[in-house]
Amino acid sequence: MSASPANVAAAGRRLRNQSITGAGRRKPADVVASSGAVQAQEYEPAKWGLGLRMEDGATDAQIERAFELGEILRTHVMRPTWHFVTPDDIRWLLELTAPRVHQRMAPYDRQLELDTKTMVRGTAVIERALRDKQHLTRSELADRLRDSKLAITGMRLAHLALYAELEAVICSGPRRGKQSTYALLGERAPGARRLRRDEALFELSRRYFGSHGPATIRDFVWWSGLTTGDAKRGLEMARALREDVGGRTYWSIDLPRRGRRRDSLAHLLPIYDEYLIAYRDREVVPHGPGIVSSTSSAPVTFQHAAVIAGQVAGTWRIVKAAKGVSIAVTPLRRLTERERREIASAAARYERFREVPVDLSIDS
Numbered sequence: 001m002s003a004s005p006a007n008v009a010a011a012g013r014r015l016r017n018q019s020i021t022g023a024g025r026r027k028p029a030d031v032v033a034s035s036g037a038v039q040a041q042e043y044e045p046a047k048w049g050l051g052l053r054m055e056d057g058a059t060d061a062q063i064e065r066a067f068e069l070g071e072i073l074r075t076h077v078m079r080p081t082w083h084f085v086t087p088d089d090i091r092w093l094l095e096l097t098a099p100r101v102h103q104r105m106a107p108y109d110r111q112l113e114l115d116t117k118t119m120v121r122g123t124a125v126i127e128r129a130l131r132d133k134q135h136l137t138r139s140e141l142a143d144r145l146r147d148s149k150l151a152i153t154g155m156r157l158a159h160l161a162l163y164a165e166l167e168a169v170i171c172s173g174p175r176r177g178k179q180s181t182y183a184l185l186g187e188r189a190p191g192a193r194r195l196r197r198d199e200a201l202f203e204l205s206r207r208y209f210g211s212h213g214p215a216t217i218r219d220f221v222w223w224s225g226l227t228t229g230d231a232k233r234g235l236e237m238a239r240a241l242r243e244d245v246g247g248r249t250y251w252s253i254d255l256p257r258r259g260r261r262r263d264s265l266a267h268l269l270p271i272y273d274e275y276l277i278a279y280r281d282r283e284v285v286p287h288g289p290g291i292v293s294s295t296s297s298a299p300v301t302f303q304h305a306a307v308i309a310g311q312v313a314g315t316w317r318i319v320k321a322a323k324g325v326s327i328a329v330t331p332l333r334r335l336t337e338r339e340r341r342e343i344a345s346a347a348a349r350y351e352r353f354r355e356v357p358v359d360l361s362i363d364s
Contacts, residue, residue, distance in 0.1 A: 003284075003286075003310075003311055004246060006245045006246055007245070007246065007283060007284045007285075008309065008310060008311070010214050010245055010250065010284045011284050011285050011309075011310030011311065012309075012310050013213070013214060013252070014212065014213070014214070014215075014275065014284070014285070014310070015267075015275070015310055017210065017211055017212065017213055017252070017255075018035075018053060018211055018212065018274060018275055019031065019034065019053040019054075019211075020052055020053060020267055020275060021263050021264060022263075023055075024053060024054045024055040024056065024058070025053055025054050025055065026054070026055060027054070027066065027071070028050045028054070028062070028063045028066040028067075028071065028072050028084075029066060029071045029072050029086050030054075031050045031053045031054060032050070032072050032084045032085060032086050033086050033088070033089065033207075034207065034210070034211050035207055035208070035211045035212070035274065036085075036089065036093065036203070036204050036207035036208060036211075037077055037078060037083040037084065037085050037089075037093060038050065038083060038084040038085075038274055039081060039082070039083055039084075039272050039273075039274060039277055039278070040074050040082045040083055040084045041081050041082045041271075041272050042270075042271055042272060043074070043082075043180070045270030045271050045272070045273075045304070046082075046084065046270065046272070047060055047063045047064065047067075048060070048270045048350070048353060049269070049270045049272075049273050049274065050063050050072075050084070051063060051353045052267065052269070052270075052273075056349070056352075057352070058353060059352070059353055059354075059355055060353055060354050060355065061355065064175070067172070067174070067175065068174045068175065070087060070174075070188045070189070071086075071087070072084050072085070072086060073085055073086070073087060073090055073171045073172050073188060073189065074171070074172035074180075075090065075094075075165045075170075075171040075172060075185075076101065076162045076165045076166065077090070077093050077094055077097055077098075077101075077165075078093075078097045078101070078223070078224055078225045079101070079104075079223075079225045080101040080104065080105065080162060080166075080225070087188060087189035087191065087192055088189070088191065088192060088193055089192070089193070090168075090171060090185065090189050090192050091168055091185070091189065091192035091193065091194055092192075092193055092194055092195040092199075092200045092203070093200070093204070094165075094166060094168045095168070095194065095195075095197075095200065096195075096197065096200040096201065096204060096226075097224060097225055097226065098166040098167070098168075100225045100226060100227075101166055101225060102163075102166060104225070105159065105162065105163075108159065109159055109163075112155060112156045112159055113156075114152075114156060114159055114160065114163075118150075118152075118160075119160060119163045121150065122145060122150055122152055122160045122163075122164075123160070123163060123164040123167060123169055125144055125145055125148045125150060126141055126144070126145070126160075126161070126164055126169070126170060126182070127164075127169050127170070127184065128144075129141060129144040130170060130173075130182060130183060130184045130187075131184065133183065133184075133187055135173030135174060135176070135181040135182065135183050136173075136181055136182055137176065137179050137180065137181050137182075138157060138158070138161060138180075138182070141157065141161070141182065142157055145157070145160075161182065165185075168185050169184065169185060170182045170183065170184060170185055171183060171184075171185045171188055171189070172188075173188070198233075198237065201226075201230055201233060201234045201237065202234060202237040202238055204224060204234065205220070205231070205234025205235060205237065205238040205240070206234075206238040206253060208220055208223060208224065209235070209238060209240045209251050209252055209253045210252075210253040210254075210255040211255075212274070212278050212279070213240070213250070213251060213252025213253060214243060214245070214250035214251065214252040214284075215250060215251060215252070215278075215279060216248060216249065216250055216251070216279075216280070216281045217231045217232065217235065217249075217251070218280040218281055219278065219279045219280050219281055220234070220235075221280070222278075222279070222280035223278045223279070223280075235251055238253060239253075240252060240253050241253065241254070245284075246283060248281060248283065264342065264345065264346065265308060265309055265338075265339070265342040266306065266307065266308045266313075266339060266342035266343045266345065266346045267306075267307045267308075267346055268304065268305075268306055268307075268316055268327070268329075268343070268346045268347065268350055269304065269305045269306075269307055270304055271302060271303060271304050271305075272302075273305065275307070276300070276305060276312075285307075285310065285311060285312065286311075286312070287300040287305065287312045300312050300315060303315045303317075304316045304317060304318070306329055306331070306343060306346075308335075308339050308342065308343075312332065313331060313332055313333060313335070313339070314329055314330050314331040314332050314333075314335075315329070315330050315332075316328065316329045316330070317330075321357075321359060323356075323357055324351075324354075324356040324357030324358055324359065325354065325356060325357075325358055325359075326358070326359045326360075326361065327347050327350065327358055327359070327360050327361070328361050328362075328363070329343055329360070329361070329362045329363065330363045331362065331363060335362070340362055343360070343362060344360055347360040
């Protein structure tokens with residue numbers, strides 16, 4: 001079924017507001033700050049998600065360098081899942097969203113026999129271990145905990161680390177090869193702002209509806225993990241613009257856009273990209289269980305998505321090759337010759353981003 005003209009128009013505005021089309025951002029931190037937070041559950045694909053929203057010429061190495069320097073950080077801040085955030089925003093975001101995440105995690109923590117006393121004690125051990133810019137991997141933190149007579153490993157350690165992140169004690173440190181490390185938040189973001197709750201709610205609402213609009217209240221509740229009451233309050237303070245499309249109410253905020261305009265037709269979006277994952281209502285861009293690739297029964301949400309004219313038109317996967325990488329696209333419908341050329345153009349952009357040869361194949 002083809003999308004309605006109103007939904008196609010709304011999807012086009014989302015692409016522009018997210019800087020996928022329109023003017024790209026200059027730096028990785030600019031992309032992250034414009035949204036407030038960017039989902040980064042899988043680190044490597046998430047970097048490509050930032051690159052897509054930057055000016056042409058952005059590279060994986062550029063984003064990796066920004067992460068190493070702490071210009072962008074990675075932590076659990078909403079829902080909960082990993083997100084990129086900026087050092088300036090990390091503290092007020094956590095103060096706004098962490099209480100709700102703690103509520104969601106409480107039943108799972110109890111199942112793992114992680115009571116508050118254990119969490120606080122374990123967090124204190126981790127804090128001591130990371131002092132003076134000692135960036136440690138999760139397994140190294142397990143060793144420090146064991147030395148302090150705390151046998152916390154595996155899933156229990158993952159939950160303890162998440163608790164310490166929500167308490168604004170730790171966040172991401174520089175990568176050590178392919179391994180992630182933790183660092184003290186106070187050392188990685190010494191100048192992090194703090195805002196009163198209403199100020200924080202206004203700021204997050206303004207950024208979400210400015211970068212993701214048009215979107216519904218349910219979308220914002222899903223994305224932020226906040227309550228419906230919080231979402232309505234944020235909309236009121238941000239003075240978002242209301243519009244009705246197909247019987248549903250959407251909100252948006254018009255923010256100034258700068259830079260050279262680009263209007264690519266096709267985009268190769270990474271798994272968990274904000275364009276797909278940041279919305280609860282999916283009439284504008286359907287991608288639920290009813291839309292799957294021919295090679296997998298998983299919804300497109302949980303795969304790399306090939307998007308054409310704002311709509312999901314297929315999936316794609318990366319296969320390592322002897323030299324560079326191979327991209328295999330599986331369309332969900334028959335593609336026109338122009339669409340196939342546009343996908344080839346999107347693959348060429350990915351090649352420039354990765355700075356390695358890319359071989360493209362499109363299933364027939």
